[in-house]
Amino acid sequence: xxxxxxWIWWIAIPLLIAMAIWHLLRPRATRHIVPSLQLWQQLIxxxxxxxxxxxxxxWWLLVVRLLIVTVLAMAAADPTVAALATPLHRxxxxxxxxxxxTIEPAGSRIAQARQIATQIVAxxxxxxxxxxxxxxxxxxxxxxxLSDRNYLATLIDAVQPRAVAGDVTVLPAWLAAxxxxxxxxxxxxxxxxxxxxxxPADWRLIAIGGVVANQSIQGCTFTAGPTGWDGIxxxxxxxxxxxxxxxxxxxDENNRLYDATTVTPxxxxxxxxxxxxxxxxxxxxxxxxxxxxxxxxxxxDCWWQKTTPTPLRxxxxxxxxxxxxxxxxxxxxxxxxxxITDAEIVIQTDATxxxxxxxxxxxxxxxxxxxPVRLPxxxxxxxxxxxxxxxxxxxxxxxxxxxxxxxxxxxWAQTWLKSSAGVHAYAGRNNGVATVVFGFALTNxxxxxxxxxxxxxxxxxxxxxxxRLQASYQTGDAVVLTxxxxxxxxxxxxxxxxxxRILLRATDVVLIDVTQVGAYRVSDTWVVANLLAPAESxxxxxxxxxxxxxxxxxxxxxxxxxxxxxxxxxxxGLCGERWLTWRLRRVT
Amino acid sequence: xxxxxxxxESAWLTRMQLPWQGLSxxxxxxxxxxxxxxxxxxxxxxxxxxxxxxxxxxxxxxTQRLQHAMVRQPLPxxxxxxxxxxxxxxxxxxxxxxxxxxxxxVAALGVVATSNGDSVQLWHEHPSPPYHRxxxxxxxxxxxxxxxxxxxxFAMPTHVPQTQLAVWCSDLWHADWALQxxxxxxTTQTGLVIxxxxxxEIVPPLYGDVTLIDSETQQEYTMTVxxxxxxxxxxxxxxxxxxxxxxCRRLGLGYLFVATEADLATALHExxx
Numbered sequence: 001x002x003x004x005x006x007w008i009w010w011i012a013i014p015l016l017i018a019m020a021i022w023h024l025l026r027p028r029a030t031r032h033i034v035p036s037l038q039l040w041q042q043l044i045x046x047x048x049x050x051x052x053x054x055x056x057x058x059w060w061l062l063v064v065r066l067l068i069v070t071v072l073a074m075a076a077a078d079p080t081v082a083a084l085a086t087p088l089h090r091x092x093x094x095x096x097x098x099x100x101x102t103i104e105p106a107g108s109r110i111a112q113a114r115q116i117a118t119q120i121v122a123x124x125x126x127x128x129x130x131x132x133x134x135x136x137x138x139x140x141x142x143x144x145x146l147s148d149r150n151y152l153a154t155l156i157d158a159v160q161p162r163a164v165a166g167d168v169t170v171l172p173a174w175l176a177a178x179x180x181x182x183x184x185x186x187x188x189x190x191x192x193x194x195x196x197x198x199x200p201a202d203w204r205l206i207a208i209g210g211v212v213a214n215q216s217i218q219g220c221t222f223t224a225g226p227t228g229w230d231g232i233x234x235x236x237x238x239x240x241x242x243x244x245x246x247x248x249x250x251x252d253e254n255n256r257l258y259d260a261t262t263v264t265p266x267x268x269x270x271x272x273x274x275x276x277x278x279x280x281x282x283x284x285x286x287x288x289x290x291x292x293x294x295x296x297x298x299x300x301d302c303w304w305q306k307t308t309p310t311p312l313r314x315x316x317x318x319x320x321x322x323x324x325x326x327x328x329x330x331x332x333x334x335x336x337x338x339x340i341t342d343a344e345i346v347i348q349t350d351a352t353x354x355x356x357x358x359x360x361x362x363x364x365x366x367x368x369x370x371x372p373v374r375l376p377x378x379x380x381x382x383x384x385x386x387x388x389x390x391x392x393x394x395x396x397x398x399x400x401x402x403x404x405x406x407x408x409x410x411x412w413a414q415t416w417l418k419s420s421a422g423v424h425a426y427a428g429r430n431n432g433v434a435t436v437v438f439g440f441a442l443t444n445x446x447x448x449x450x451x452x453x454x455x456x457x458x459x460x461x462x463x464x465x466x467x468r469l470q471a472s473y474q475t476g477d478a479v480v481l482t483x484x485x486x487x488x489x490x491x492x493x494x495x496x497x498x499x500x501r502i503l504l505r506a507t508d509v510v511l512i513d514v515t516q517v518g519a520y521r522v523s524d525t526w527v528v529a530n531l532l533a534p535a536e537s538x539x540x541x542x543x544x545x546x547x548x549x550x551x552x553x554x555x556x557x558x559x560x561x562x563x564x565x566x567x568x569x570x571x572x573g574l575c576g577e578r579w580l581t582w583r584l585r586r587v588t
Numbered sequence: 589x590x591x592x593x594x595x596x597e598s599a600w601l602t603r604m605q606l607p608w609q610g611l612s613x614x615x616x617x618x619x620x621x622x623x624x625x626x627x628x629x630x631x632x633x634x635x636x637x638x639x640x641x642x643x644x645x646x647x648x649x650x651t652q653r654l655q656h657a658m659v660r661q662p663l664p665x666x667x668x669x670x671x672x673x674x675x676x677x678x679x680x681x682x683x684x685x686x687x688x689x690x691x692x693x694v695a696a697l698g699v700v701a702t703s704n705g706d707s708v709q710l711w712h713e714h715p716s717p718p719y720h721r722x723x724x725x726x727x728x729x730x731x732x733x734x735x736x737x738x739x740x741x742f743a744m745p746t747h748v749p750q751t752q753l754a755v756w757c758s759d760l761w762h763a764d765w766a767l768q769x770x771x772x773x774x775t776t777q778t779g780l781v782i783x784x785x786x787x788x789e790i791v792p793p794l795y796g797d798v799t800l801i802d803s804e805t806q807q808e809y810t811m812t813v814x815x816x817x818x819x820x821x822x823x824x825x826x827x828x829x830x831x832x833x834x835x836c837r838r839l840g841l842g843y844l845f846v847a848t849e850a851d852l853a854t855a856l857h858e859x860x861x
Contacts, residue, residue: 029797029810035679035789036761037802037809039824043817 003077012073015571016066022578023062065574072570075563078556087127088184089145092117092156095189096134100161110161113188117156120186121149135189136162592688592695592729597852598722601696602703604860606670606753634658669718670701671751671776673711674732675758677742678803683786686848688733689855690757690784695729696852697755698722700860711745712736741804744771751775757782759789760832761804769835779841780859783832786848790825792818 003009034040094100094117100110121130132143132155142155409416409426416426593601634650637657650658672694681687694710701708702725707718712732719725742762754776760783762768773779792813794800799810811817829845836843846855 027797029799031799031801032794033682033801033803034792035682035759035803036763037800037805037807038761038763039821039828040800040809040811042824043811043820 003074003079005076005078008073008077012069012077012567015073016069019065019069019574020062069567069570072563072567075559076567078560087129088125089129089131090120090124091131091133091185092120093133093135093185093187093189094156094159095136095187096140096159096161097136097189100189110159114156114159116188117159117186118153121152121156132156132159134159135187592692592733593699593726593852597696598699598726600853601699601860602722604700604856605704606668606697606700606706606860634660668701668706668752670697670706670708670753670755671711671748672697672708673745673754673756673758673772675742675756676712676732676736676738677758677762678738679759679761680784681738682803683788683848686759686784686786689846689848689850691729691733692852693757693782693784693846693855695726696856697859698725698729709751711748715745715748742768744768745775746771748775750777753778753780755780755782757784759784761789765832766835769832769839769841773839773841779839780844781832781836781841782844782846782859783829784846784848790847792821794818 094110094113096110100113101108106112117132124130127147129145129147130143130149130152131141131145132152134140134142142159143152146152410428413426413428415428634647635658637646637651637659641659645659645661647658647660650660674690674694680690698708698710698719699722702720702722705720707720708725709718710716710728710732713736716728719728742758744756754772756772756779758781760768760781769781772781794813795818797810797812799808801808833843842859844855844858
């Protein structure tokens, strides 16, 4: 047992010693005038004592008093029993989001993280136990309270980044359930959001990679600093810097003025503003003040969005996964955030490049959708506008598309691919973000198996990617798309243990019921978890021991406060009792 | 001026009488029996036989009943003389209630004597003149109660003429109490010793380490009083009181123990007729 407020004993131990001495020392004899001593003289030789101490009478009362003071002091010193039961426990969390793939002069970020994690393990005390977690979109527990360092090193070396965006905001709530009071948490990440996340004060954040990450959205450049966001806003109209000094304001998603902002016009560049944000809201809108708005087109308003995935349902969509995997091979530094809604899967880059791919979920709401049609031949679409074409260098005239859905291009669609039945794909800028929407089922067509399909992917990516990245993928580059030749039956294991057979039918998307709390397993791969309870969303989650959770967190501080008050009252009571005893003897 | 006796107590005392001779439990018993319907209408005193008594006065029935030679003697007429010796030592003045009770007893005895036409003399440091009037006696007692100084050490009057009845009111907290009893017995024909003690003297409320100071000699003793010592003190007190009673009986003196808290009627029940 250890005590968090051990300084209490510096007061309690002298108090205990003083109490014992107080009771053991012989008090000064009280003086009494008696009529005569003739009877006392017969007894006095038997009772005279010159010792400076005397046994306390009654002795058990002294013991009870000492015990009471000891217990009160222990309560006030905030004892920690957990330290006795468990040795030092270190939790190592490695960020495995896509940004950790970034290669820097010192090596890739994930390699740096692995090296640091190995050093943490090597320099830990002998009895230390370790828990290894990886955090990206989900939290994965690889080892829980493991003491075998060799096996732990193997696990650390096997950590690889995933092609998903990180969401570190779920970590505190998840770790609160497994972390003991004596645990140490090491978080190795390059996520710029770490600086503004509400981490506990005793967490050790180890930054991996560059200090800053630039975000550029429509002329807005934000730099993540250690305490907030420090950005430069450059207002452009059709790519031309706006030459007239204007004033700007920042509003949140509810159109409320974001007042915790420092906006300073730069003297050397009147069209730029330096913005320092402390605790930025999830969605921030940079706009001109009403008196300046008339000079700009509305589309050039600047938005900064901190995307928070709010997945509701999970789709087993292997083809689309591979499609995205191919995209990520082309653009390895893209951080992808999946945002799945009832209507569509939106894959959108978070900041680095304005990449957005919108894929409607097939037959999600069948009664309200247009019935699928069978197209013998997918005709090349008619492209409009001055954007890059989707069918450039592609001969898809003879492609067979068995099932498709007629999509309705929105107003922002600038180019589309259509047949005689209607529009099957379109592209455009949705709120300034380049977006491509496909309307045909890849699985039920031979298009992915045709040599032209990678070119279609290239065209899409080159449309989506900014010009500076287009050079990284040229026609003729190898794009590996290993699609399944045919749908395979899948076995779904529910958290309750029940198994269900999943047939990937004509549609590419099969929705599984994930209303139960727990992890779902499809075939041999943990795919999904309960999305309603993020703390339960684990991939490859073993069965950990039940962590110590204090049911009533207010009880401990309340008990400490009560114990401290009782200690004070006890001391005052002892002093008062002594004073009364002394006074009564004087009166006697 | 303090009122030692109430009007009711004074009225009650005027109806009482004092036993002038042969003051003993047996004598009192016989006198009471005579007053309640003896063989004679005259009050008589039944007392132990003494050398020189007329054998014709021997009450053979009482002798057989009491297993002691008893003689019947008519109660003397009034005009007797009583001397009250009051102990005013520091031990008597230590407890104000004790001093007050002592003066009340002294005043009550004087009231009984003066109301029956007898004279009473108070010996307090110095002998007072004989008092025949009740009011003057009460004034004397009141004055002593309020203004009398504390004597450092009690001294039994010696070389004084014998009186018919003498009463010594004291707590007997004197180391030479046995000698004083002998001296007191020589000054009177009939003697009565009233030992007045308070409850704190019988069961001292002492515990723990105490320093006891003798009220008369100012001698100090430090000791630790616990339950065992209290028990031994009680045993010593009983032995001491028993020795006083035995010595009084040996000297032919009456002995009466009065507690400070006792009321007057209870305290003098065995004394007054």
